[in-house]
Amino acid sequence: MTAITPKPARYGMAIDLDRCTGCGACMIACAVENNVPPARPEATPRTGITWMRVYQISNGASFPDTRAAFIPILCQQCGKDTPCAAVCPQEAVETDPATGIVDQMPQRCLGCRYCMAACPYHARYFNWWDPQWPAGMEKTLNPDVATRMRGVVEKCNFCHGRLHAARSRAAAEGRRELHPGEYVPACVEACPAAAIVFGDLDDPASEVARLARDGQSFRILEKLGTEPKIYYHTARPWVRQAAAQQRPASEPPERRLRAGLPAPQGSGQKDPSHA
Amino acid sequence: MLSHVIFLGLFYTVLAVLSATVALSLFRAAQDFRVRRAEAICWQATFPDLPARERVCRHEFTGEFAHRTCDKAFDCRECQTHAALVAERPPDAAPLSREAHQGEIFGLEFPLDRYYHRGHAWAHPQPDGTVTVGLDALGARLVAEPDAIELPAVGSHIQTNGAAWHVRKRGADVRILSPLDGEVVGTSDSQNGWYLKVKPDGGQLDARPLLRGAEIRPWIAREMERLQSALAPAGQAPTMADGGVPVDDIAASYPDADWDAVCSEIFLQP
Amino acid sequence: MPKVDSQLMPRGVRRSTPRQFLLWILPWCALLAFGLYGAGLCLVKGLNQTNMDNRFAFGLWIFVDLTVIALGAGAFFTGFLLYILKKRELKAVINSAVVIGFICYSGAVAALLVDVGQPARFWFTFWHPNVHSMLTEVTFCISCYLTVLFIEYIPIVLKNRKLRQVPSFLVFEFELHKLMPVLAGVGTFLSFFHQGSLGGLYGVLRGRPFAFREGFAIWPSTFFLFILSAAAAGPAFILLTTWLVSKISGKPLVRPEVLPLLGRISGILLVPYILLKSIDTLVWIDSTSPARGFAAYQYYAWKPFGPWILFAEIVAFGLLPALILLRRRLRESPAWLLSAATLVCLGIALNRFVFTIQTLALPTLPFDPFMSYLPSWQETATFLAVVAYGVLLYSFSFRYLTLFPQEKDLSC
C-alpha cells in the first residue's frame, strides 16, 4: 500500500447497453487480469468462474418482433447493507471506505457460500476445483493478483491489483489523488465499443457521475435498497422494462436459452468451433 | 465494537458456566470421597434406578400403608414418617406368632435377636459392644458356597447402605449392603456364622434403618415372591410351592436360571 | 463375547440376542461406511463431487442440517420442561431426548464440516468473528450447545451397568446430575438462540426477497418462528422415535400417558406458531416483498412450487395436526397421535425445505432462469452416513444404557 492515505472516492461504473455488442472482451480481459483458471472439462455454466458475465436478454417476442440486448453482470459493489458483507461469518468480505469497493479475501474465506446465497446478482463464484492451467500457461499469470485455492469464494473487486499499482505510482509522484482514468478495471480498458465508463461517482464532474444521473440510466434490482454502484444506460425502453420486470412474465420457456447454455458434450478446453 | 463486546461476552460467559459446572461437580465428587460420603452417595444414586417393587416402604409390610414407595433410599434415620409411626407403636410391641418366636419362616431361620437389612445382611450386637454382620438365611441360600468372597480390610470403614463386602456366585457379582456405619475390626468366612465384626460409630448399633420382629415375616414373604418370579423363566409358573422350604443351595437346583438377575433382584442391584 | 455384551446391558430389561443385534447393526454399518466414502470423496477431491453450484450454493446438506436441528430441539425443550418447569412425567423420555439431541447436533456439525470448502479453517469464525452475521451466531451457539449435550450425555453413559461399579463415576454422575438444571438452563438459552439464528440466517437475506423478513431489533421474524416451530416439533419427534423404538424392540418403554402428553405439548406450541406464521406470511405478501420490487404471487408461479406449498405448510402440516393433538380423545388413540406427530415433523421439514431450497431456486435477476437441483450420490451418501451414524449411536445407547427408566417396571 501507499504511505499516503488516498483521497476517499466512490468508484462506480456506467455501462451503455446500446453499445455492448456482446463480444465478451470484458469477460476475457477480466479473467486474464485476475488469473481465473481455464475450465475443467466437467465445469458447467453454473460451476465455472466468470467474475464478469455477459447475459443476453430478449423481449421474449417471436420472430420477427424479437429484440435482444446484452447485459454484462459483475459484482454490483452494493453501497448500503451490502448483502454479502453482512452475512460472512468471519469478515472475509470488507468494504473499503476509501473506495467503496467490496472486497473478498479468499485467504480468510471458509467456503461456507452463505454470501453466494445472499447475493441477488449471482456475482460471486466458488472454486469448485483446484485451479489448473495447461502446462506452461501458469507462466502467463498476472503477478499483481494472487491465485485462489479450491473451496473459497471470489468475485469482482474492480481489479484491486490495478488500484494498488495506480496508487503506488501516484505515491511515487507524491500525489494523494489519482487522475481520472489513471485507474480503470481491465474490462473497461478492453471494451472495443467503449461501452463501459468507470470513475468516481462522488466526483460530479466525472463522466460516470453524469451518466448515473442520466434519466436513461437504471440499476438492477434497485428496489432492494442495497445501493449498487453499477449503472446501466439504454435508450431502448424495452431493455429497461426487461431489466425490471416481474418474473416469470408470461414468456415462453425458451427464454431459458441464452442465460446459460448446456456445455457441449465432451468439449472441455477444446475450442467450441471444433467441438 | 459494542456488539463485539456483548456477543463475545455472552459466548465466553456460557463457556465459563459450562466449565464451572463440570469443574464444580468434579470437585464435589472428590470432596465426597474425602468425607467418606461416597458409598452413601453411590447407594443414593443407585436407589432411584431400582424397580418400584424393590423400593416399597417397610411400613407397607406391617399394613400401615396400602402403597408407599420409600423416598429416603431405605435410610429410615432421615424419615419423619418412620419416626412418627415408630413413636406411635414400637415394633417390639407387635404381637408375634408362635413360629416367629422360634424365628422360622418358610423353614428359614430368622433369629429374632438380630436386625435385618433390606439387602439381606443382618447385624447382631455383641456383648463386647461390637456388631457381627452376616447374610440372612435367604441370602445365604442364594450364594451358598460362593465362588469367591471379597471382604473389606480390617480397619476399613463401612457405611449404612454402602457396599460391605462382595460375593461372586455363578457369574453374579453381588455386593452386600452394609446394615450399619462402623469400622471393621474382624473378618471371617461364614463358618462361624458371620462375615464381619464391626465397631459401630457412636459406640452402639443404630437399628433404625433395620427390620426386626413382626416386620420380618411379611418382608420375607414378599422376598420369596420376588425370588420365585425371578427364578421362574419368563412365562412359567413359579416352581417353588408357597411355603415350600427352599433347599440349601438354590443355585444348584436351578442350573439354568440367570443367577445374576436373581441375585441383583434380591440384593437390590439395578 | 456374548457374556461381556450381556454384562454391559442394564439389569432387569430384555434385549435382543447378540446375533439379532449384529444383524440389525450390520446394514447400518455398511451404510455408514458407504456414506463415509462419499464424504471422503468430497473432502479429498473437493465439492465438485456434489451437484451444488454457484446458483445452488446450498443444497441437501444445509436442508438436512436445519431439519435435524429443528427435530433435535426435543432435547432442549424436554430438558427445559423437566428441569426448569419441573414436568416430572418427562423424566421417562429425557435420556432418550438427550441422546437424540446429541445425535442430531453432532450429525449436523459433521455434515457442515464436509459442506464448507475449507474445513481446516472452521476455527477462523472463532478467531475473527463477524458478530453481525447470523451464521456466526449459529456457529457459536451450536458448538456450545453440542458441548452441553455432550455433558448431559455423560451421566447417562456413567450409569451403564459396568461403569457404575466404579464408585468415582457414580459419585461424579450424582454430583453432575444435581447441577443438571444449570445445564438445562444454558442449553435452553443456547437452543433458543441458534434455532432462532437458523431462521435469521434466511430472514436477513435482503438480496432474496422470497426469504427476507422484517423483524424486531436485529432479528427478522423468521428468528422467532424457527424457535417456536422447533419447540413444537421437538416433542413430536421424541414421541415418534419413542414409539418407533418400542415397536422395533417390541417392548413398552414408557407409561401410556407419556406419549399423549408429548403430543399435547407439541399441539399447544403449534397453535401460536401457526398463528404467527400466518400473520408473518400475510405481512410479507402484503408489504415486505412488494416493497422490494417483488410481487409475492410470482414466487408461486414457478413450477413446481405452486401455492400448494403455502397451504401444505400452514394448514395440512400445521393447523390440522395442532387440532388433532389438542383433542384429548384423538390424542389418546395411537393412530391419530402418531399421524399427527408425523405431520408436525413433515411440516417442519417442509418449512426448512422452503427456506433452504426454494429460496435458492427462485431467480432474482429478471433475466435469470429458474434453477433446479438434484443432489449427487456423494451428497446423498454423506447424508445417509449421518442417518446411519444416528441409528447406530442410538442402538448402542439403547442396548447398553438406560434411556427409558420406566422400561424396567413395565417389562414385568
Add this chain to the structure above:
Amino acid sequence: MGLTRRDLLTFTGGSAAGLMFTPVPWSLLRDTAALSENWPGVPQPLHGEIRTRYTTCTLCPAGCGVRARCVGDRPVSLAGVPGHPASRGVLCPAGLVGHHLAFCRERATEPLAGGKPVVIERALTGVSAAIAACGPRESVAILDPRPGRAASLVYRRFLAGLPNAVHCAPPNTQPYGAFGIDLENTRAILSFGAPVLDGWLSPGRVMANRSHFQLIQVEPAYSRTASLADLWVPVLPGSEDDFAAAVARALEGETSDTHAAEVARILLRNKPAIAIGGDAAVAMLNAKLASVGRSGGFLPRRDFTPVTEIASVPDGSVGVLVIEETAGGEPLPWDLLRRKLVSQNPVVVALTPWLDGCARHADYVIPAPMYLESLDEAPTPAGSTVAGFSLSPALLTAPPKLTPPAEFVLRLAHDSATYPDILKQRVAAIKKDGRGAVFTYPDAKSARVRDIPDLWKAMLGGAVWLDASGAGPRPAAASQAAPLPPGPAPTPEYPLLLIAADNPPPHGSPLMSKLYRESGLRRPANAATVHPKTGRDQGLADGDRAIVTSPSGKFPVQVIFDAAVMPGAIEVVGQAISPASIRRA
C-alpha cells in the same frame, strides 16, 4: 485402583490445562492457518521486472497493434496500442488472449507423415517427390489464407517454377477485392448479412466510427449485428438479392416494397452510403449509390494482388495440395477442398499450428509456429483504404521442430533465403520507395519513412507503415454482375432451411473457450437453433440431440429453442444456406 484412576484423571486434566499456557496450541493454529491459506498445488504467478513490448496481431487480416505487458520477457496480458491508426487501441476477444494460443491442447508440435512423427527433412523429400510425381493433368496448389503477404510472394515464386501450379485463396479473403472502405466518412451502411459489429474489418475501427453511420442489416437471422443495427430487415434466406434489387429500384422511387422504400429513404438521407456483404446485385446497388471511388465509399487500393479463389479451381485437378492454416478462424469445410483433389492418391500437405483443422486429412503435417512464436508480418488490413505493413515480432519462445510455412516452401524451392530475409527485403523495399509514414507504437508518434534511419529496427520495436498515397480516386471498373440463382427452396425431403447463425468463435485460448461456454455468450458449434414452433412441428424438444441432414451431408446437433429464429429455419454456426431436415437422434 480407584485412587490411581483418579490420579490419572487429575494428571490428564492438569496437563491439558497446562498445555494451554505453552505456545504449542497457538503455533498449531497458526500452522493450520498457513496450510489452508497457501493451499498446496496452486500455481503462483511468477514475479519479475514488468516490461512493455509491442507487436502486431496476425490472427486476422485486421492487423491490430498489440501492447504486451510482460514479466521479464513473458507476456502476461495483451492490450491494444493507443492511437493505432488501424485498430484504434482496441483488440478483439481472441486478440486479448493471443498469448494463450501456444498452450492449446490441439496444437501440432512435430512433423507428421501419414500420422507418424518424422524429421522435417524426411517430410521435405516426401513432399518434393510428390510434386515431382505430379502428372500433366495434375496441378500443385498452395491454399493461401491471406494473399498479399511476403509469404504469398514466396509461394508465387515457388509455384512459378512448376509446370502446372495454382496459387489460390479461400473464399472472401479479399471481400472488397481491389477496394478499401472509407469508413471514416461513410454515413450509412446497408449490410447484407455482413457481421458489421461482430468482427468485420477491425472492431476498433468500426466501433470508433459507429456513431457516424446508420446501419441497416438485411439478414434472415437475428444476429448480434442485427440486434444493434438501426434497422433490421429480416428477409427470406436467399432472397437478399431480390431485396437489393428492390432497394435499387426504390432509389429511383419506383417500388411497392415498403421495406425497400424505407431503406432507400435512409440511404438517400445519409450520404455517402455503401452496400456491403453480398453479390452481384449488391455491387449494382453500389453503382446506383455511386459509392465506388468516392470519399465515404469504396476506394481502390494499389497494393492489391488478384488471386484465384479455391472455388474456381477445377474439381479433381489438384495432385498436391499445400494448405497454409496459420490464420485464425475456423478451417475450411473439408469437402470443399476434397472435391478439388485428383481421384487417385492425391497428396495433402498442411502447414499449420493446429492438429484439428485440415491436418486431420493431411498426408504431411508441417507444424507452424503459433501466433507470437515467430517473427511474422501483417499486410494491409482488410478493407483498409491505405496500404499498410507491419511486423509481428515474436513474444514467446517457440518449441523446437516448428517450421514457418514460408520457410518450408523456401526449402522446397531449395532457396537459401530465410523467411526473416524475405521480410527484411520487404522492409528494405518500403524504405527505398520512401513513400508513406510510420506510426511507432511505444511513443504513439508518426514519422515519414525517409526520416527513419533504421526502419527494420523501428518495425521490430512495434510500428506500422501506412501509405495514404496507396489509395486514391480511380475510375472504378463497373463490376459485371451475373444474376444469382434463386434462393434454395424447401423440398418435401428437406422441409427446412439451413442458415448461418452468428459466426463461430475463432480458434481461441482455453480461457476464452471457457468463458464463452460458461456464459453461453457464443453458441457451441454443435448448436442448432430453431423457433419453438418449428421445433415442435419437427417433434423436437428444447435441448434434444438431433441430426441435421442437408444435400451436402448430415451432422449431429443439440437443439435449442429460440423465438428469435425465423420459423422454418435452422440456425447453425457457420453453414451455407441450403435446404435441410432435422430429426431427433
